[in-house]
Amino acid sequence: xxxxxMSDQTLRALAYELKHPLVLIARQAELAATPNDIAQIQRTAxxxxxxxxxxxxxxxxxxxxxxxxxxxxxxxxxxxxxxxELRSELLRNSYELTIDDRVHDPVMTHRPALTSLVALFANTxxxxxxxxxxxxQLVLRGFKTKHGTLGIGVFSEHAMxxxxxxxxxxxxxxxxxxLARLSHASHVSLAIADSLCSAIGxxxxxxxxxxxxxxxxxxPRSEQLAFV
Amino acid sequence: xxxxxxxxxxxxxxxxxxxxxxxxxxxxxxHTAQNALSEADELRPDVVVLELSIAKHNGxxxxxxxxxxxxxxxxxxxVYSQISREDTGLSVQQWHKLGxxxxxxxxxxxxxxxSNTIEQLLINYETA
Numbered sequence: 001x002x003x004x005x006m007s008d009q010t011l012r013a014l015a016y017e018l019k020h021p022l023v024l025i026a027r028q029a030e031l032a033a034t035p036n037d038i039a040q041i042q043r044t045a046x047x048x049x050x051x052x053x054x055x056x057x058x059x060x061x062x063x064x065x066x067x068x069x070x071x072x073x074x075x076x077x078x079x080x081x082x083x084x085e086l087r088s089e090l091l092r093n094s095y096e097l098t099i100d101d102r103v104h105d106p107v108m109t110h111r112p113a114l115t116s117l118v119a120l121f122a123n124t125x126x127x128x129x130x131x132x133x134x135x136x137q138l139v140l141r142g143f144k145t146k147h148g149t150l151g152i153g154v155f156s157e158h159a160m161x162x163x164x165x166x167x168x169x170x171x172x173x174x175x176x177x178x179l180a181r182l183s184h185a186s187h188v189s190l191a192i193a194d195s196l197c198s199a200i201g202x203x204x205x206x207x208x209x210x211x212x213x214x215x216x217x218x219x220p221r222s223e224q225l226a227f228v
Numbered sequence: 229x230x231x232x233x234x235x236x237x238x239x240x241x242x243x244x245x246x247x248x249x250x251x252x253x254x255x256x257x258x259h260t261a262q263n264a265l266s267e268a269d270e271l272r273p274d275v276v277v278l279e280l281s282i283a284k285h286n287g288x289x290x291x292x293x294x295x296x297x298x299x300x301x302x303x304x305x306x307v308y309s310q311i312s313r314e315d316t317g318l319s320v321q322q323w324h325k326l327g328x329x330x331x332x333x334x335x336x337x338x339x340x341x342x343s344n345t346i347e348q349l350l351i352n353y354e355t356a
Contacts, residue, residue: 019335023334024240024241027244027248027339028244030248030338030339031247031339
């Protein structure tokens with residue numbers, strides 16, 4: 001796929017996906033009567049804004065309007081930032097969150113982009129849920145790879161594989177009939193996550209760790225902070 | 229009181245739809261196709277409201293399976309979807325053949341439109 005093609009597809013995916021929270025806001029507003037209703041509308045609007053922010057970051061980089069300013073940071077701080085962004089969605093979807101930061105080496109990255117990326121990974125991983133009412137596990141994890149680099153990812157017990165991801169990326173932004181086994185939300189989250197990964201110099205992939213499967217990306221190590 | 233089965237993967241939207249209909253109907257929600265089939269078996273709905281984007285399933289194959297049961301063939305189905313009918317590539321006639329009695333596009337059809345459509349379908353169904 002060409003670079004321009006991917007941008008068009010991501011744009012279509014975003015437009016398509018944004019219909020969903022906007023429909024929800026419009027329908028919630030039809031019945032809004034209590035402070036709780038207003039809070040729900042606010043939460044939905046904030047989710048949409050986060051999606052737009054993630055898209056803007058990747059689009060600006062892709063079109064060369066902005067060079068992402070990389071800075072040394074720790075994976076742990078990114079994981080904690082992402083977890084606070086995800087708090088209400090985790091609660092709503094009955095997820096128990098674990099932060100597993102087993103690496104303390106610094107990485108060179110764009111902090112807002114990586115935080116958005118982890119949140120998008122989490123949204124996608126949650127969409128693979130089997131919809132059972134039981135409490136589910138979501139693990140935000142930093143790890144060392146076999147070849148010495150550092151990685152960051154979001155894991156759960158839900159089964160997913162590279163084919164699911166490939167299929168979702170191909171279908172992102174399409175009003176596809178018949179539908180794939182994935183929701184539209186996961187298609188667009190993946191398309192934007194893929195774009196953000198490229199922007200920060202990583203590659204998105206599926207990784208298995210014990211009983212958990214997750215979406216991950218590798219990150220360049222920060223030699224500067226390691227030296228300090 | 230007539231019974232409505234809402235097949236909607238989004239939990240929040242499903243609750244909003246239920247709230248809009250609950251004064252006039254007994255409403256049950258299903259978030260997945262499989263769940264919808266078992267709820268239909270239990271509830272015996274008078275109307276089904278269906279979002280086509282059912283995660284891990286195909287809205288059309290759900291319809292075909294639903295309508296394959298003789299007892300459910302006459303149950304009116306309202307598609308209330310984020311996918312416009314034009315985007316599905318199927319004509320009104322083709323949807324009708326699949327057993328769909330009304331197709332509402334979520335971004336433009338309000339909850340009151342959904343409620344009015346259900347009411348109209350039930351009137352038609354009772355007088356047929």
